[in-house]
Amino acid sequence: xxxxxxxxxxxxxxxxxxxxxxxxxxxxxxxxxxxxxxxxxxxxxxxxxxxxxxxxxxxxxxxxxxxxxxxxxxxxxxxxxxxxxxxxxxxxxxxxxxxxxxxxxxxxxxxxxxxxxxxxxxxxxxxxxxxxxxxxxxxxxxxxxxxxxxxxxxxxxxxxxxxxxxxxxxxxxxxxxxxxxxxxxxxxxxxxxxxxxxxxxxxxxxxxxxxxxxxxxxxxxxxxxxxxxxxxxxxxxxxxxxxxxxxxxxxxxxxxxxxxxxxxxxxxxxxxxxxxxxxxxxxxxxxxxxxxxxxxxxxxxxxxxxxxxxxxxx
Amino acid sequence: xxxxxxxxxxxxxxxxxxxxxxxxxxxxxxxxxxxxxxxxxxxxxxxxxxxxxxxxxxxxxxxxxxxxxxxxxxxxxxxxxxxxxxxxxxxxxxxxxxxxxxxxxxxxxxxxxxxxxxxxxxxxxxxxxxxxxxxxxxxxxxxxxxxxxxxxxxxxxxxxxxxxxxxxxxxxxxxxxxxxxxxxxxxxxxxxxxxxxxxxxxxxxxxxxxxxxxxxxxxxxxxxxxxxxxxxxxxxxxxxxxxxxxxxxxxxxxxxxxxxxxxxxxxxxxxxxxxxxxxxxxxxxxxxxx
Amino acid sequence: xxxxxxxxxxxxxxxxxxxxxxxxxxxxxxxxxxxxxxxxxxxxxxxxxxxxxxxxxxxxxxxxxxxxxxxxxxxxxxxxxxxxxxxxxxxxxxxxxxxxxxxxxxxxxxxxxxxxxxxxxxxxxxxxxxxxxxxxxxxxxxxxxxxxxxxxxxxxxxxxxxxxxxxxxxxxxxxxxxxxxxxxxxxxxxxxxxxxxxxxxxxxxxxxxxxxxxxxxxxxxxxxxxxxxxxxxxxxxxxxxxxxxxxxxxxxxxxxxxxxxxxxxxxxxxxxxxxxxxxxxxxxxxxxxxxxxxxxxxxxxxxxxxxxxxxxxxxxxxxxxxxxxxxxxxxxxxxxxxx
Ligand SMILES: Cc1cc2nc3c(=O)[nH]c(=O)nc-3n(C[C@H](O)[C@H](O)[C@H](O)COP(=O)(O)OP(=O)(O)OC[C@H]3O[C@@H](n4cnc5c(N)ncnc54)[C@H](O)[C@@H]3O)c2cc1C
Ligand code: SF4
Ligand code: SF4
Ligand code: SF4
Ligand code: SF4
Ligand code: FES
Numbered sequence: 001x002x003x004x005x006x007x008x009x010x011x012x013x014x015x016x017x018x019x020x021x022x023x024x025x026x027x028x029x030x031x032x033x034x035x036x037x038x039x040x041x042x043x044x045x046x047x048x049x050x051x052x053x054x055x056x057x058x059x060x061x062x063x064x065x066x067x068x069x070x071x072x073x074x075x076x077x078x079x080x081x082x083x084x085x086x087x088x089x090x091x092x093x094x095x096x097x098x099x100x101x102x103x104x105x106x107x108x109x110x111x112x113x114x115x116x117x118x119x120x121x122x123x124x125x126x127x128x129x130x131x132x133x134x135x136x137x138x139x140x141x142x143x144x145x146x147x148x149x150x151x152x153x154x155x156x157x158x159x160x161x162x163x164x165x166x167x168x169x170x171x172x173x174x175x176x177x178x179x180x181x182x183x184x185x186x187x188x189x190x191x192x193x194x195x196x197x198x199x200x201x202x203x204x205x206x207x208x209x210x211x212x213x214x215x216x217x218x219x220x221x222x223x224x225x226x227x228x229x230x231x232x233x234x235x236x237x238x239x240x241x242x243x244x245x246x247x248x249x250x251x252x253x254x255x256x257x258x259x260x261x262x263x264x265x266x267x268x269x270x271x272x273x274x275x276x277x278x279x280x281x282x283x284x285x286x287x288x289x290x291x292x293x294x295x296x297x298x299x300x301x302x303x304x305x306x307x308x309x310x311x312x313x314x
Numbered sequence: 315x316x317x318x319x320x321x322x323x324x325x326x327x328x329x330x331x332x333x334x335x336x337x338x339x340x341x342x343x344x345x346x347x348x349x350x351x352x353x354x355x356x357x358x359x360x361x362x363x364x365x366x367x368x369x370x371x372x373x374x375x376x377x378x379x380x381x382x383x384x385x386x387x388x389x390x391x392x393x394x395x396x397x398x399x400x401x402x403x404x405x406x407x408x409x410x411x412x413x414x415x416x417x418x419x420x421x422x423x424x425x426x427x428x429x430x431x432x433x434x435x436x437x438x439x440x441x442x443x444x445x446x447x448x449x450x451x452x453x454x455x456x457x458x459x460x461x462x463x464x465x466x467x468x469x470x471x472x473x474x475x476x477x478x479x480x481x482x483x484x485x486x487x488x489x490x491x492x493x494x495x496x497x498x499x500x501x502x503x504x505x506x507x508x509x510x511x512x513x514x515x516x517x518x519x520x521x522x523x524x525x526x527x528x529x530x531x532x533x534x535x536x537x538x539x540x541x542x543x544x545x546x547x548x549x550x551x552x553x554x555x556x557x558x559x560x561x562x563x564x565x566x567x568x569x570x571x572x573x574x575x576x577x578x579x580x581x582x583x584x585x586x587x588x589x590x591x592x593x594x595x596x597x598x599x600x601x602x603x604x
Numbered sequence: 605x606x607x608x609x610x611x612x613x614x615x616x617x618x619x620x621x622x623x624x625x626x627x628x629x630x631x632x633x634x635x636x637x638x639x640x641x642x643x644x645x646x647x648x649x650x651x652x653x654x655x656x657x658x659x660x661x662x663x664x665x666x667x668x669x670x671x672x673x674x675x676x677x678x679x680x681x682x683x684x685x686x687x688x689x690x691x692x693x694x695x696x697x698x699x700x701x702x703x704x705x706x707x708x709x710x711x712x713x714x715x716x717x718x719x720x721x722x723x724x725x726x727x728x729x730x731x732x733x734x735x736x737x738x739x740x741x742x743x744x745x746x747x748x749x750x751x752x753x754x755x756x757x758x759x760x761x762x763x764x765x766x767x768x769x770x771x772x773x774x775x776x777x778x779x780x781x782x783x784x785x786x787x788x789x790x791x792x793x794x795x796x797x798x799x800x801x802x803x804x805x806x807x808x809x810x811x812x813x814x815x816x817x818x819x820x821x822x823x824x825x826x827x828x829x830x831x832x833x834x835x836x837x838x839x840x841x842x843x844x845x846x847x848x849x850x851x852x853x854x855x856x857x858x859x860x861x862x863x864x865x866x867x868x869x870x871x872x873x874x875x876x877x878x879x880x881x882x883x884x885x886x887x888x889x890x891x892x893x894x895x896x897x898x899x900x901x902x903x904x905x906x907x908x909x910x911x912x913x914x915x916x917x918x919x920x921x922x923x924x925x926x927x928x929x930x931x932x933x934x935x936x937x938x939x940x941x942x943x
Contacts, residue, residue, distance in 0.1 A: 030926045031928055031930070031931060039833065040829075040833060063832075066832075066889065116742070200636060205658075205667060205843075205868075207839045207842050208837050208838060209835060209838070209839045209924050211837075212835040213835055225874065233853055235853070236667045236867060265837075267842075267843060269637050269638055333685060333721045334718050334719075334720070335671055335720065335866070336683065337683055381676075382674035382675065382682075383674065383676040383859075383860070385854065386852065406880040415679070418679045419679045420676075422681075540883075566885065567878065569850070569851055569852045570850070570852065573718065574712055574720050574848070575852070575869070576848060576850070576869075576899075577851075577869075577876070577877070579899070580885075581898075582902070582907040587716065587717065587718075601822045601898075602822075603885050603886065604885050
């Protein structure tokens with residue numbers, strides 16, 4: 001058992017036994033060596049099931065939405081990227097600060113399970129692209145810290161117990177490539193772009209996994225859920241899917257915390273982050289660089305009016 | 315594996331048209347205002363200038379009604395040769411739109427769906443009808459059947475309640491048609507009365523307790539809002555009605571009506587196909603998820 | 605005894621080119637980075653090695669299909685049915701799990717009093733060619749669900765993986781016609797080879813008695829525990845070869861006309877069972893997750909006499925939170941019944 005897992009279990013046991021929290025969201029070892037899915041526990045003895053390794057890729061913050069109307073205080077573990085989801089939920093008034101206990105963990109970078117060739121044989125796997133591009137490997141917000149994690153609201157180097165491992169594995173080594181895919185698509189001709197997105201939207205199943213995992217997609221009732229208004233319909237044709245994709249991207253504009261979960265969970269491997277990043281790039285160009293979900297007290301660029309805001313559309 | 319006791323599908327060969335998901339074009343021939351939020355719609359298909367029912371329904375069966383461009387929903391049907399009658403409460407998008415239309419409006423109908431009440435099994439028995447609010451709609455189809463086949467049944471007794479006198483549906487039946495039928499007792503109550511109301515005031519379950527209907531050789535047909543059903547069941551049990559002799563209808567959200575879309579299941583039953591009519595004994599074998 | 609006929613794997617495209625003369629041939633292929641069954645065209649990136657990410661139910665039960673057109677002008681209106689018929693089609697290289705999935709869909713769409721013509725007409729026009737599976741994928745567990753990966757006897761023709769060739773035998777009149785065509789084109793020759801044994805499965809589960817067990821577990825706390833991490837998305841149902849739920853929805857072109865569509869839906873979505881006035885028989889994740897697994901493992905077997913999970917492993921491969929049906933079967937099996 002690794003040191004972080006041990007600290008996780010100890011802290012979880014303590015928090016649940018003392019009654020400080022009613023439930024706790026963490027990760028557990030899954031059915032295969034390359035799976036470390038979410039786990040929700042309520043009893044101290046269940047703390048033994050917690051686990052942390054380079055496959056604990058799930059951002060757990062979206063799960064807090066299930067408890068937003070309850071009175072119970074819930075604890076959850078966050079990696080650097082996940083922690084921005086907490087800021088998102090707080091700024092969107094989805095959860096109350098005092099109803100959540102945030103535990104920061106240091107991150108060694110998450111491995112790409114798509115590279116698994118033999119499900120029986122554990123091997124060293126490459127990092128996920130999002131981890132190579134990671135700029136916030138340390139939690140931006142936390143009430144407790146384990147594994148030597150440190151809070152940092154600024155882009156920073158990996159800290160804590162796994163710092164050297166993270167550096168060795170290349171966490172953050174490709175930060176400069178963050179907008180590479182956007183640039184590549186921008187370089188296409190209009191016809192090529194159309195063909196590219198058409199092929200992607202043809203695939204979408206409208207399963208809404210991308211929406212459901214997202215900490216920024218937190219509307220109580222999503223328009224795509226309701227067939228009553230007649231604004232949207234359920235047919236999964238390329239046109240309707242494109243409408244969904246663009247609406248979703250625009251609805252998280254300025255609020256997307258770049259956790260990459262939407263793209264990871266998409267069963268059809270649609271490059272959802274390309275759209276999100278395009279929006280982020282545009283916002284950065286129009287209103288100056290900012291990173292959503294890194295500053296609890298800061299205002300989001302789209303939620304803040306300044307006299308010198310660009311307004312060429314008016 | 316546990317055998318589920320479910321009524322066999324009553325309809326089938328007589329209803330299977332070319333494609334069971336495509337509605338038949340029909341017209342609204344008459345609209346009767348029942349209360350402020352309930353209207354009865356008479357729906358017929360026009361052929362060579364004659365209006366006839368788009369299809370015939372057995373008591374308790376259902377029809378899917380659609381307004382093109384608005385939506386489609388399931389309603390309990392009351393049968394007649396010249397038209398189909400649906401009594402519809404205004405609750406949402408489609409039903410709001412239906413309350414706005416005029417006679418002559420084109421609608422789509424498909425059906426009949428569902429098992430209906432097994433009327434043959436009730437032959438020779440007394441029948442106690444209990445209805446609350448719009449729940450009288452499915453009950454009315456059975457009442458009409460019993461009245462039409464009066465000699466097949468023993469005593470008939472209807473206990474009906476609504477929130478206020480203004481919310482009573484089918485007043486013409488309640489106060490004129492049915493009391494005139496031989497051996498048919500009609501007992502009406504309202505939750506809250508008004509200046510004109512001379513009848514009973516009180517909730518349906520309490521009214522039943524007061525009337526003490528006799529369970530002997532009697533089938534009870536019960537439809538109404540869940541809360542009324544819940545309390546009524548307790549009283550019926552006390553009065554000695556067995557679960558086999560208490561019959562009710564269920565509502566689940568429906569889309570296809572033919573047991574395919576999966577929408578209306580309760581356990582391994584599809585309410586659109588195996589219901590909506592179930593005995594309390596059957597309900598007890600099903601998961602409590604409706 | 606007649607000898608097995610076979611064609612070399614190198615001749616696969618020749619075989620498909622011949623078949624598309626008479627029918628649309630759905631083959632496992634890679635389309636925009638996702639493997640799925642799609643109509644074969646010269647140049648299609650064929651993927652015979654592993655099963656597809658999306659199930660072949662798309663060929664019989666598309667994610668969206670028009671069922672009728674409607675128009676509305678004032679008090680007038682009309683309905684115009686869409687012809688459900690399709691030309692002849694072949695599903696080529698189906699695995700046993702997906703063949704079993706089609707049998708489940710047949711039960712739903714073709715039996716119990718009504719035939720859904722949109723499924724029925726496609727099913728009738730389809731010839732099913734199964735392919736024996738010798739190297740199960742990481743998430744496959746069909747053998748645990750009573751499905752034989754090596755062959756399935758409900759198809760029209762069965763292919764066997766003979767290493768460098770595919771063996772083929774006909775199982776129905778439709779299959780015979782197809783094999784005869786291949787013979788006539790000189791594509792088949794006799795072989796003495798046979799398909800090797802199927803490799804050991806990584807995933808295994810004991811599903812014996814699961815239906816009976818679940819009959820005692822409707823109120824079990826397990827559902828609450830299992831559902832906590834579920835996202836209530838549509839991934840599992842939409843990839844599954846047996847999930848058949850659909851919605852009938854409206855797609856308006858303008859104020860006056862539009863089409864009704866039949867499109868995939870899933871019991872995992874929160875508005876699925878929601879009624880006017882806000883009553884929802886399945887209000888939270890717990891009830892929805894319970895419905896999914898109860899349906900597959902208890903309700904469907906009660907109604908149609910077979911499990912509604914064929915062990916294809918797609919939901920396991922793609923569930924964002926690894927809520928695995930094999931774990932559900934295992935945990936339910938080990939749980940104390942709640943009576
Ligand atoms: C077996 C059965 C018999 C019924 N009989 C009658 C009747 O005789 N008279 C009557 O007034 N109503 C009846 N209902 C209820 C009626 O179907 C709903 O009131 C109607 O669907 C509401 O539609 P809406 O579009 O106006 O509501 P909205 O709230 O806009 O509903 C949107 C969608 O939700 C679904 N839905 C909402 N409420 C219900 C519900 N209670 N049951 C099923 N689906 C629902 C429908 O698919 C509808 O299209 C019956 C329902 C069922 C299932
Ligand atoms: S997760 Fe992918 S397939 Fe599902 S709705 Fe989102 S984009 Fe479409
Ligand atoms: S849109 Fe995607 S990357 Fe952005 S917060 Fe949501 S899930 Fe994360
Ligand atoms: S089980 Fe997995 S795939 Fe299915 S709804 Fe839940 S999160 Fe989505
Ligand atoms: S439930 Fe999962 S494993 Fe079973 S048939 Fe469906 S997708 Fe395949
Ligand atoms: S309404 Fe489709 S199964 Fe009952």
